[in-house]
Amino acid sequence: MLCIITKLVYTQAMQEIPINTYNSPNVILELIYRLKIKQVMTKDLVTATKDTKLREIQHIMREKQVTGLPIVVGKRLIGIVSMDDIIQALDKGYIEDKAQDHMTRNLIVLEEDMPISFAISYFDRFSFHRFPVLNKHKELVGMITSRDITSTLLLEINHEIEELEKRTRTSSLSSEMSGEIHTYSIMKNDFENAGYASTEIKKRLKSANILPHIIRRAAIASYELEMNLVVHSDGGELIAEYSPQSLQITAQDRGPGISDVDSAMEPGWSTASEWIRSLGFGAGMGLPNVKSVADTFTIESNPNGTTVVCTIHLHPKEEV
Amino acid sequence: MVVRDLAKLEGFTTQYMDEGNEEIVDAYAGDLLSDVMGNAPSDSVLITIQAHKNTVAVASLASIKALVICNNRSTPQDMLEAAKEEAICVFTTKDTQFEASCKIAKALGKV
Numbered sequence: 001m002l003c004i005i006t007k008l009v010y011t012q013a014m015q016e017i018p019i020n021t022y023n024s025p026n027v028i029l030e031l032i033y034r035l036k037i038k039q040v041m042t043k044d045l046v047t048a049t050k051d052t053k054l055r056e057i058q059h060i061m062r063e064k065q066v067t068g069l070p071i072v073v074g075k076r077l078i079g080i081v082s083m084d085d086i087i088q089a090l091d092k093g094y095i096e097d098k099a100q101d102h103m104t105r106n107l108i109v110l111e112e113d114m115p116i117s118f119a120i121s122y123f124d125r126f127s128f129h130r131f132p133v134l135n136k137h138k139e140l141v142g143m144i145t146s147r148d149i150t151s152t153l154l155l156e157i158n159h160e161i162e163e164l165e166k167r168t169r170t171s172s173l174s175s176e177m178s179g180e181i182h183t184y185s186i187m188k189n190d191f192e193n194a195g196y197a198s199t200e201i202k203k204r205l206k207s208a209n210i211l212p213h214i215i216r217r218a219a220i221a222s223y224e225l226e227m228n229l230v231v232h233s234d235g236g237e238l239i240a241e242y243s244p245q246s247l248q249i250t251a252q253d254r255g256p257g258i259s260d261v262d263s264a265m266e267p268g269w270s271t272a273s274e275w276i277r278s279l280g281f282g283a284g285m286g287l288p289n290v291k292s293v294a295d296t297f298t299i300e301s302n303p304n305g306t307t308v309v310c311t312i313h314l315h316p317k318e319e320v
Numbered sequence: 321m322v323v324r325d326l327a328k329l330e331g332f333t334t335q336y337m338d339e340g341n342e343e344i345v346d347a348y349a350g351d352l353l354s355d356v357m358g359n360a361p362s363d364s365v366l367i368t369i370q371a372h373k374n375t376v377a378v379a380s381l382a383s384i385k386a387l388v389i390c391n392n393r394s395t396p397q398d399m400l401e402a403a404k405e406e407a408i409c410v411f412t413t414k415d416t417q418f419e420a421s422c423k424i425a426k427a428l429g430k431v
Binding site for chain 1: 380
């Protein structure tokens with residue numbers, strides 16, 4: 001995947017980011033936008049002042065194994081002396097001169113909060129081997145080389161691949177869950193234990209390494225259904241059925257039924273009492289929330305009871 | 321910022337905190353638990369006046385790392401026990417939700 005970065009397919013439309021943003025893997029694009037320059041740069045700075053002799057800079061470069069030295073006044077950057085400047089000095093015989101006489105003053109800098117896509121783009125656009133990095137107050141806080149970027153990217157890509165491998169393993173893990181059915185009995189107005197069933201379901205999915213955002217959807221659906229049983233029903237059951245590909249959650253109660261199911265599906269429609277509302281429930285978002293996070297949703301209601309069945313796909317194709 | 325940094329905010333009192341090393345990247349203010357459940361970002365701190373056990377359950381399910389209970393409301397013992405169980409840190413403050421939000425926004429570097 002690294003070759004995608006180094007190949008740098010340059011497109012006119014995306015001058016800012018010199019990689020092909022149309023069909024590069026998302027994970028790489030996310031990486032170069034997510035990683036900030038300050039996470040990649042070298043913070044351990046070796047600097048010199050304007051009065052430092054080029055000869056001394058040459059020694060510092062050799063000792064510290066760097067190929068360019070920022071020249072500073074306090075924390076303010078005023079120039080750079082590169083290996084090339086030193087070679088010129090040796091060649092033309094002014095190696096005993098001070099840095100201020102020959103340093104490069106026309107500097108191109110990066111800011112620490114920029115994503116590394118900027119740095120990659122700068123290395124592509126300019127011939128410099130390093131860029132000084134400034135903070136918001138224009139103080140020098142680091143240096144960045146393409147080597148810094150390469151090593152950080154390698155680590156991050158390694159991490160991403162590990163995640164991907166974990167995801168691929170998930171399918172075999174979740175087959176262990178196949179056929180598992182858990183039934184939780186929910187009592188009317190039992191706020192004491194409310195959330196227990198949902199927490200159990202969340203834990204089960206977590207132990208099967210299901211992706212966090214899928215777990216969150218399952219948690220929302222199960223919690224809303226569980227709270228509906230606590231708040232509105234005369235008591236009932238929450239049933240979680242696991243299969244390798246999906247989780248089916250069924251909430252069934254013993255009445256009193258929803259008089260107007262269509263209205264109950266409208267966001268904001270609620271029959272909850274003032275007391276229930278003061279606890280933060282009964283906002284009329286429960287069933288609409290369940291419907292919005294579930295992949296399938298059905299509801300049936302009569303005075304003898306209400307049954308809601310929803311399923312959540314555990315491995316949506318586009319996300320694997 | 322990490323959870324521990326919340327304890328340092330002016331006027332915030334720690335009711336329950338583990339090591340407080342969890343990273344917090346965002347915050348959400350709200351009292352309607354369904355709304356919190358559906359919209360609060362993961363790894364966030366919830367600013368609310370709902371000082372009861374169910375808030376902890378919602379926080380746990382929505383991957384919220386910490387609760388800030390505003391308006392000087394007290395936190396019942398069973399809420400703190402649940403918080404410990406679920407590793408959700410709880411802070412209280414006399415601040416209104418707006419005031420607490422301002423402080424947290426500043427600490428998160430969002431303003």
